[in-house]
Amino acid sequence: xxxxxxxxxxxxxxxxxxxxxxxxxxxxxxxxxxxxxxxxxxxxxxxxxxxxxxxxxxxxxxxxxxxxxxxxxxxxxxxxxxxxxxxxxxxxxxxxxxxxxxxxxxxxxxxxxxxxxxxxxxxxxxxxxxxxxxxxxxxxxxxxxxxxxxxxxxxxxxxxxxxxxxxxxxxxxxxxxxxxxxxxxxxxxxxxxxxxxxxxxxxxxxxxxxx
Numbered sequence: 001x002x003x004x005x006x007x008x009x010x011x012x013x014x015x016x017x018x019x020x021x022x023x024x025x026x027x028x029x030x031x032x033x034x035x036x037x038x039x040x041x042x043x044x045x046x047x048x049x050x051x052x053x054x055x056x057x058x059x060x061x062x063x064x065x066x067x068x069x070x071x072x073x074x075x076x077x078x079x080x081x082x083x084x085x086x087x088x089x090x091x092x093x094x095x096x097x098x099x100x101x102x103x104x105x106x107x108x109x110x111x112x113x114x115x116x117x118x119x120x121x122x123x124x125x126x127x128x129x130x131x132x133x134x135x136x137x138x139x140x141x142x143x144x145x146x147x148x149x150x151x152x153x154x155x156x157x158x159x160x161x162x163x164x165x166x167x168x169x170x171x172x173x174x175x176x177x178x179x180x181x182x183x184x185x186x187x188x189x190x191x192x193x194x195x196x197x198x199x200x201x202x203x204x205x206x207x208x209x210x211x
Contacts, residue, residue: 004049005045005049005169005198006045006046007043007044007045007198008044008045009042009200010041010042010043010044010104011041011042011104014202015201016203017202017203018202018203020036021036021039022040023036023037023151023152024038024131024150025151025152025153025206026206027206027208032072032206033155033206036111036150037109037110038108038111038148038149038150040109040148041104042101042102043101043102043165043167044101044102045100045101045169045198046100048196049195049196051195052170052195052196053170054094054095054172054173055096055097055124055169056092056093056094056095056168056170056175056190057090057092057102057124057165057166057167057168058090058183058186059089059148059163060088060164060166061087061151061161061162061163061164062086062087062162062164063084063153063160063161064084064085064130065084065085065154065157066083066084067082070156072154076156078157079158080159086130087130088130088183089163090129090147090148090149091126091128091129091181091182091186092123092124092125093189094124094125094174094175094177095124096124099123099124102123106122107126107148108147108148108149113141114141114142115131115135115143115144115149116145116146117144117146118146118147118179118180118181119146125178126146127183127185128145128180128182129145129148129149129182130145130182132145132182151163151204153205153206156207157205158207158210160203160210161203161204161205162201162203164199164200165201166197166198167197167198167199168194168196169195169196170193170194171195172193
């Protein structure tokens with residue numbers, strides 16, 4: 001594994017709070033949550049190892065409640081000791097080796113009800129993120145949410161959420177993924193082909209008690 005491969009996500013320093021413009025949801029004094037700008041941050045990488053043939057970007061939040069029973073419920077709090085699961089916010093594979101960045105707003109510039117289409121983009125092949133499952137039962141919002149959609153943790157969660165932006169340098173040009181695929185599919189497809197990876201973490205909460 002290369003220890004010189006480095007990524008940079010613009011807009012905040014590693015381990016700091018993610019600015020609201022990069023989020024799907026923002027705090028609202030009346031309704032707790034309102035839709036935000038949902039702009040993807042600029043992300044870049046340098047010093048890929050010799051033999052790199054493509055890149056993959058995955059952003060995930062490992063702090064999502066495993067049960068939605070108390071999520072966003074008045075008079076309730078999501079307890080800190082509740083088991084947590086991964087929620088994928090950005091799944092992008094087959095990024096050409098000639099690229100070393102994705103510019104701000106290229107993958108998302110607003111919240112799109114029913115989501116954005118998966119598939120080939122100018123900068124790679126986009127898979128679906130976990131909002132696809134989250135909105136599955138919502139008549140107004142249901143659809144395939146592909147590429148980037150930013151943070152929107154429960155407003156009553158007792159813990160801060162951590163967003164891991166990871167870039168992988170691969171020894172193959174293509175993951176052979178197409179159609180509708182998710183973060184788990186992407187991780188499985190890159191097994192045995194990762195030459196190097198690096199991550200930057202950002203924090204986000206909608207709980208005013210944690211600000």
